[in-house]
Amino acid sequence: MEIHVYFMPGMSANSLIFEKIKLPDGFISHFLEWIPPEKGEKITNYAKRLSKLIDHENPILIGVSFGGLIVQELSKIIKTRKVIIISSIKTNKEASVSMKFAKKTKSYKYLPVSWLDDFGNLIAFVFGPRIKRKVDLYKKYLSVRDKNYLEWSISTIVNWKQEEPIKNVIHIHGTRDLIFPVINLKNYIPVEKGDHAIILKRADWLNKFFEKNLI
Numbered sequence: 001m002e003i004h005v006y007f008m009p010g011m012s013a014n015s016l017i018f019e020k021i022k023l024p025d026g027f028i029s030h031f032l033e034w035i036p037p038e039k040g041e042k043i044t045n046y047a048k049r050l051s052k053l054i055d056h057e058n059p060i061l062i063g064v065s066f067g068g069l070i071v072q073e074l075s076k077i078i079k080t081r082k083v084i085i086i087s088s089i090k091t092n093k094e095a096s097v098s099m100k101f102a103k104k105t106k107s108y109k110y111l112p113v114s115w116l117d118d119f120g121n122l123i124a125f126v127f128g129p130r131i132k133r134k135v136d137l138y139k140k141y142l143s144v145r146d147k148n149y150l151e152w153s154i155s156t157i158v159n160w161k162q163e164e165p166i167k168n169v170i171h172i173h174g175t176r177d178l179i180f181p182v183i184n185l186k187n188y189i190p191v192e193k194g195d196h197a198i199i200l201k202r203a204d205w206l207n208k209f210f211e212k213n214l215i
Contacts, residue, residue, distance in 0.1 A: 010065030020203035
């Protein structure tokens with residue numbers, strides 16, 4: 001029996017971030033990409049539109065970072081076999097202190113998105129500051145840079161309303177993640193010394209985990 005697995009990349013990223021992921025025999029990979037958000041669109045409606053791109057019943061959903069929020073929202077719409085989030089959060093309580101501050105003060109509205117036009121800044125914002133020195137290496141992964149998309153993404157992450165974890169979500173997280181620090185997290189599977197880019201840097205670890213835990 002074939003089991004279908006749908007992958008959702010993180011903010012600004014394309015599906016190339018999954019290029020090092022190898023699933024066990026019997027699992028078929030499908031890669032979702034970001035679709036343009038409508039102005040002021042709620043994450044629930046965005047997930048509803050995105051769900052139309054899922055062609056198989058009862059799939060496994062795997063999402064990275066912001067993509068982790070998206071697959072959790074998708075799981076409220078379609079029946080899923082399993083939901084796995086990587087370098088992400090399960091509730092708004094797990095957001096970083098800076099994100100909670102941005103929500104409270106609404107300072108995220110004044111972030112000059114043009115600042116993210118610089119690839120070094122965008123890479124640091126998406127993958128964490130430790131990546132900034134490797135701009136050329138990571139450049140190919142970040143192709144979604146539309147101003148409206150970036151503004152929508154930041155607002156959606158900061159204002160996510162999920163207060164309680166969705167049941168049975170599997171959460172994998174690097175212990176040195178600076179975007180979503182583990183000090184704020186509960187009930188996750190640690191990747192020791194992993195940062196926010198474990199989908200790229202620790203693919204071997206993830207592949208071994210998938211081999212044992214996808215069924």
